[in-house]
């Protein structure tokens with residue numbers, strides 16, 4: 125105890141003040157807490173700093189009554205669950221635009237390919253005709 | 261990675277979402293001051309969890325820290341995106357209005373001092389806001405905050421002290 129009070133006598137406000145918030149939040153060890161408690165009994169400046177911190181904290185806590193929603197909406201919950209339970213379908217859902225574009229391109233390419241083949245067949249038939257004539 | 265049956269997956273989903281949705285909604289709402297956008301952020305956070313989490317899907321301090329970190333980053337992205345959108349529309353005032361929607365909705369019954377504190381909170385940088393919300397509203401210890409933010413516990417206390425001091429100064433000025 126004598127050791128502690130000797131320590132206290134050389135403690136300056138600049139040693140105490142940076143720990144006032146820690147003190148308020150009970151984040152200090154018991155020795156530090158005792159030193160600050162003792163210092164606060166004698167020092168008006170630090171007491172004032174502490175009171176200011178307390179009033180800011182109180183103001184913030186008072187604002188805490190603004191209540192955010194406690195649950196996600198059903199739609200959002202379903203959306204998350206769907207993504208988790210069906211990752212492949214979800215991938216298709218997310219990339220549906222790109223997938224649709226790819227399907228359209230493939231379909232168009234197939235159609236063009238078929239048309240081209242059909243017209244080639246026609247040309248071939250046309251070319252083969254005179255050959256048949258020659259044969260006669 | 262553990263393989264889950266359909267039923268186990270459903271159960272894990274229910275447990276994780278029910279356990280963490282309220283605190284994440286609270287946290288993000290206070291980060292971005294807009295309930296609808298907060299729900300977007302929390303939805304994205306859960307989607308990322310269920311897509312990327314490789315360990316056991318059961319409530320744990322590790323999952324909670326991970327969720328806070330991801331929600332925080334997504335909230336910052338959301339703030340940037342909204343700012344860009346509003347700048348693009350040349351209508352800077354709008355974001356401030358959206359920002360303070362909660363304040364005005366809840367104005368009745370809240371002291372002037374509390375409103376002033378909320379406005380100051382809203383003007384802090386995202387990292388400063390994060391520390392204040394985790395400490396003051398979520399009542400996390402310095403150790404828990406350090407796990408979420410990757411700061412040392414000493415640094416958490418140091419930063420919080422400065423933020424709260426700055427806030428006290430601004431509140432006092434406002435009163436005068």
Ligand SMILES: [Zn+2]
Pocket residue numbers: 136137140163167168169170171
């Ligand atoms: Zn002092």
